[in-house]
Amino acid sequence: MKRMKLEHLLRKVAFVIFLYHKKIVILFSVLIIASFYTIFHMKIESDVLDVLPSGNKTVAQYKDFIEKYGTMDNIVFIVESEDNKISENIDLIEKIAKNLSESPLIEYVDYGPLNYKNEVFIRYLPLFLDETGIKFLKKRLTPQGIKQQVKINHDRLVSPLSSPFDYEMIARDPLNLHTILRASLLKQYQASKLDLSMGYYFTKDHSAALLLAKPTGKGRDMAFVKELKKELDIITFSALQECSNPPGVKVGITGGHAIAEDIRQIIKHDVTVSSALSIILIGLLIMLAYRVRIKILSIIGLTMFASLAVTLAFAYLLFGSLNIVTSAVVAILIDIYVDYSLHMVKRYCDEFKKHNNPYMALEVTLTRTGPAIILSALTTSLSFFCILVTNFKGLYELGVVSGIGVILSMMCNLFLMNALLVWISKSGLQRIQYGRNFFRGSGNFPNFLIGKTKYILTLSAILVCLAAFGIARLKFNNNPDSLAPVDSPAILSGKKLGEKMGKKGEPLNIIIKSDNKEELSRAFDELETVSTRWKHAKIIEDYSSLNTFMPKPSDQLINVNTLRKIGHDSLLRVDSLESVLISALEKNGFVFEKDYINKYLHETVTTLNTIEPIGFDELEAMSIPNVSHFYNKRDLSIVAYLYPTVKGWDKRTVDTIQDYIISKGGNWVLVGKPILFTEIQSSIIWNSGIATVLTVLLNLIIIYWYFRRFLVVVLVMLPVTLGFVFTVGIMGYANISFNVFNISAIALIFGLGVDYGIYVIQAYLMEDTVDVGNALRISGKNVIMCAATTIAGCGSLITAKFIGIATIGLVLSIGAITCAFTALIILPAIIMLKGKRLCHARL
Structure with missing residues (x-):
């Protein structure tokens, strides 16, 4: 009864479309134009933390840590020298630091250990000394120690290797007390492979120098990040130009802001490339398989574009942006859009050639093919909506956008696609297809299955057993570094920095x-x-x-x-120290300010006598x-x-x-990241499992509601169930791990793959001739094309530079192949065995 009502409703829809097809096209054209506004204002969020569970305690603690301590708020410049002579490029380091400090987008610059610490460390110098340092300090403040140090200072300045930095440091600290401090501090940096001896952050092998800069804005403000990236590029370019582009020197930039901009650009690149590749491949597939005229291909393209535009408009209205995960939605949905269009076009073309009547062709198309498309859209959209049970923000938004996108695609195909088909066919387009098809139906394929049913089922059982062994080898990859984008200059610079600093991990x-x-x-x-x-x-x-x-x-x-014991020494008086120091300076020919010497020594003695701990x-x-x-x-x-x-x-x-x-x-x-991703591993596996079970249950309910036969429901679900088993088995053998990105593909495989079973069973039970061969001739090419377009659409994600996103395309492509195999090989074999019982379920 419900099926009869649906067919009656679709007949009315056919009448409305036939009567108002031009107005429908105009209405959708207005929607497409309006959607352009949202597409051009769509933002791309590149922070991986945005896609993690919002209610998870560990995630919340990590986000709080990032926010409070600003660990992602620094920009790090890495100035590298190929010949390990970075000290010869101090002018470049100073120039970059100067340009950064003058930029309104930079709060402060730190490129040497004494830039901010000198006065503070002189004041609290003794507190940073180890036991050896205290002994050196005591010796340095003796008359002999003072004379010896002044002589060393003189020899240092007259040396051909002296620098303005040496002169400045001696003038500010004539007793060279900071070297005693530095000797103690250097012990803290031995494991970090930093050389601070020249007043800069050099690596110990002198292959690189580091400069740290704090931007005025946050790394989550993508508008600021974009502007900052341009500013940093200009600063780097101008500094290199002013220093005559020293040979063998490279400047890299890393840090939260730089990585965020790189990821944004990579996501933008991946969306553009994967979408363009999907459209090109799918267009070629349609041309090869159906040999349709350019007008028909244009209709399919326009319908697909309308579906995408309206979907992205909804995404903009709901969330205002795309994140790392939802950026894959375009490639995922393209093949779904095209699948529905192919079914409509093929059926309409066949019926139009048969009856040469647009209205009859439209009515048969909607009443015979429409139910399968509606049923497919419901099951697929529910599969996406089931992802909402996860508390992962990225997957949640993917489920919402994709689920709505599938429904919108169905509406665009039912109304816009058919309105366009009616419009062009009424204008006298008699031959919608031309030439010989690349695929000429199912041909002798059903004959191949006849008599081989038992062999096919035996082979299927063997494949299931083999898949079970593959499943046992399946792993979950929770290493975020292995899922990060490739070819990101900022990420590569960050890894290089970690290597030079001797850091082996997060x-x-x-x-x-x-x-x-x-x-x-x-x-x-x-x-x-x-x-x-x-x-x-x-x-x-x-x-x-x-x-x-x-x-x-x-x-x-x-x-x-x-x-304090040293400070109370009777010999440690300002006047006696001043007399010895001034005498030594004059003897060695130094020019000095007596008032500064007095102040310098007074502060030193006062510090020793009144030293208090730093709190x-x-x-x-x-x-x-x-x-x-x-x-x-x-x-x-x-x-x-x-x-x-x-x-x-x-x-x-x-x-x-x-x-x-x-x-x-x-x-x-x-x-920390190591425990963060370990913690969410069990959570995402559990949530994805719930989403998959919910997807299967809802699919069973919808399919049973439509077919009203338990056996039919089992057969419809068979291809996707076995396809899923084969998919995870292949992943195990191929060492393809699940991760926080592609784990959602489990539910999507059930949503996309169930269509194949629906198409075959619908063709078997719905048509006038109840025959497996006839069912395959009607649905076989469509199933093959659905799988092919899924591979072209989702498979285009494999080209993504973002490894996590690329694995989504890989898993869905494997799923499409295995589900199509079971729908076209195993399902027909079982239908042959259960043909008599299925006849009673005929619609």
């Missing part, structure tokens, strides 16, 4: 929050102690913390007591920009970055650190 981050600064100071001391212990035990390779700016509190107290109040007063990466004064929290050993973050190591963090209570938290 860090784990320990965050400690407190209600007061005294308690936070004690926690910082404990954090330093345990981090050092883990480093010595080879649990971690290295760590980076606030100790660069504020030594461990307990060590500070030891230094304070030791230095968080003093740290805030220093106004050192990079401190914000380790200390957030707004919520009184600190962070330490733990770096893995060469073996990476194995479960045992992470559990060891995590257990310690848990034992410290709720104020200690462990975050």
Whole structure:
């Protein structure tokens, strides 16, 4: 009864389309033009965090960490020298730093260890000294030590290797106290492979220099990021030009802003290339398979364009942008749009040639082919909507946009496509097709199946068993680096930076929050102690913390007591030190300001006599920009970055650190990409499993509602079920892992593949002749073309530079092939066995 009502409704639709076909075309034309506005204003969000679960605690903690400590807010310039002589390109480094500091888009620039630390470190110099450094300091402040240092300064300046930097540092620090400090500090940087001896951030092999810049805007503000990228390119180009493009020198840029812009450009490239490739391949397939006239091909193209335009308009109205995952929606939906168009065109062409009557051709097309398309659209859209049960924002938006897109495609095909077909056929287009088809129906294919049913089913059973072994080998890839875009200059520069800095992977981050600064100071001391212990035990390779700016509190107290003893030495007086120093300077021919010498020595002696530990109040007063990466004064929290050993973050190591963090209570938290993607792995597998089960259940309900026979429902679902089994089996053998991107393809395979079973069963039960051969002649080419267009559409994603997106296309392409194989080989064989029982289910 319901099927009769649907056919009656479609007859009325056919009458309306035939009567008002021109007005329908005009209406859709207006919609397309209106949709152009949204397409040109569509933004592309490139942050991978935007596609992760919004309600997940681990994700929320990681986002909070990124926001509070600005770890993605720095731009890093890497100036490389092929001959490992980066010190010969100091002019270029200074020029880049100068251009950056003058840019209104840059908040500050840091390209040397003393740029922001010098005055602060001179004031608190003794607190940063180790035991050896304190001994050197005590010796340096003796009369003999002063005379010896002034003589060394003289020899250094008259050397042909001296530089303006040497002169400046000696004038500011005639006793060269900062070298004692630097010797202690360098021990902190030994594992990081940095050489600070020349006042710049050089790698130890002198193959590169680093400059850090803090932009004024956030990396999530894509308009700012786009403008910043242009500014950085201009700064780099002008600096190289002014330095005469030194040979063998390259400048790379990495950091959150640079990576965000690269990803945005890559997504834009992938969408453009995959869409264009899909359209070209699908157009060629249609020309080869159906040999249609250009007018018909234009109609298919216009209908597809209308569907895409309206879908993107809805996406803009709902979300305002496309993210990393939804950027694949165009390529995924193109083949669905074309599938529906092919069914309409083929049936209309056949009926028009048979009756030479546009209205009769339209009515038969809608009543015979329309139900299958509507049923297919419902099952496919529900498959996309089922993804909404996941709490992954990226997959959620993909499900919404794609689900709505499928419904809109169905509407465009039912109304716009048929209106255009009626319009051109009424104008006298008698031959819609021409020449010989590339595919000439199913031909002798049914004869091939006859008599081989048992062999086919036996082979199918063997293939299922083999697929089971492949499924056992299937893995889940939660390594974000392996899914990142290729050919991204910023990402490649970031990897190169990690190699030069000796970093073997993403860090784990320990965050400690407190209600007061005294308690936070004690926690910082404990954090330093345990981090050092883990480093010595080879649990971690290295760590980076606030100790660069504020030594461990307990060590500070030891230094304070030791230095006060030195300060109370009767020989350590300003007048006696000044007399010795001035005498030595005059003897060695230095020009100096006596007032500055007095002030310099007075500050040194006063510091030793009144030295106090550096606390968080003093740290805030220093106004050192990079401190914000380790200390957030707004919520009184600190962070330490733990770096893995060469073996990476194995479960045992992470559990060891995590257990310690848990034992410290709720104020200690462990975050980081390694545990972030491990945490969401189980969540996404579970959610995708629920989405798949829900997809299957809804498909069963819809198919049963239409066919009203349990056996028919089973047969319709057979191709997609076996196709899914074969797909994951092939993935296991081919070492194609599931990941956070392509895991959604499970539900999509059931949504796309179920169409093949519907087309074959519909053709078998709906037509006048109940025969497998007739069903294959009617639906066989369509199923092949559906699979081919899916491969052309979704398969075009394989060319994407974004590896995660490319794997979606690969999985869906394998799914299309396996589902088509089961629909055209295994399903007809079973129909031959169950033909008598199916006759009772005839519509």
